[in-house]
Amino acid sequence: MAKVEDKIIGYIALHSSMMMFCEEDACVISVSQTALNRLLKSSGQNPTEFQKRKTALSTIVEGMAMGGVYAFDVASFKVFKKSAKLLNFEFSHELKKSVLDGIEYYYVYPNTPL
Numbered sequence: 001m002a003k004v005e006d007k008i009i010g011y012i013a014l015h016s017s018m019m020m021f022c023e024e025d026a027c028v029i030s031v032s033q034t035a036l037n038r039l040l041k042s043s044g045q046n047p048t049e050f051q052k053r054k055t056a057l058s059t060i061v062e063g064m065a066m067g068g069v070y071a072f073d074v075a076s077f078k079v080f081k082k083s084a085k086l087l088n089f090e091f092s093h094e095l096k097k098s099v100l101d102g103i104e105y106y107y108v109y110p111n112t113p114l
Contacts, residue, residue: 004086005058010076011036013050021050023071023098026107027063029055031075039073042103057083064091064110071096077106 010029013021013036020027021040030036037047060070060080072080077093084091092109 004083005056005061007057007079007083008054009057009060009080009083010055010072011052012055013040013045013047013052015050021045023105026069026071026105028071028073028105029060029076029080030073031079035073035075039103043098057087061087061089064108067110069110070108071105072108074104074106077108080108 010031011033012027012029015021021036021043022028023043028036028039030039033052036052040047040050057080060068061084063070090111092111093106095104096107097104
């Protein structure tokens with residue numbers, strides 16, 4: 001049986017310039033590659049210029065330990081929240097609407113101290 005830390009939460013988009021696709025200062029995570037492509041298009045980006053990579057819970061937790069903030073689409077936030085609860089991982093979050101494309105994201109912040 002797979003460990004909860006290995007649970008795939010969603011996908012991130014990495015540009016060839018090694019820049020992550022972000023909403024404000026938060027790394028965007030989407031539930032599927034198709035959904036991520038829609039987010040990229042709606043923000044005026046060309047999806048073919050980005051690599052889509054699966055992101056595990058452990059990677060997100062490590063990123064938050066370094067002060068990272070994540071913007072989850074609604075579907076990927078549900079997966080994250082359920083998995084984080086199994087780990088007793090505490091975090092803060094808020095629902096925001098993107099100023100660029102009107103899409104709602106859950107912004108997830110590390111609780112301090114982690």
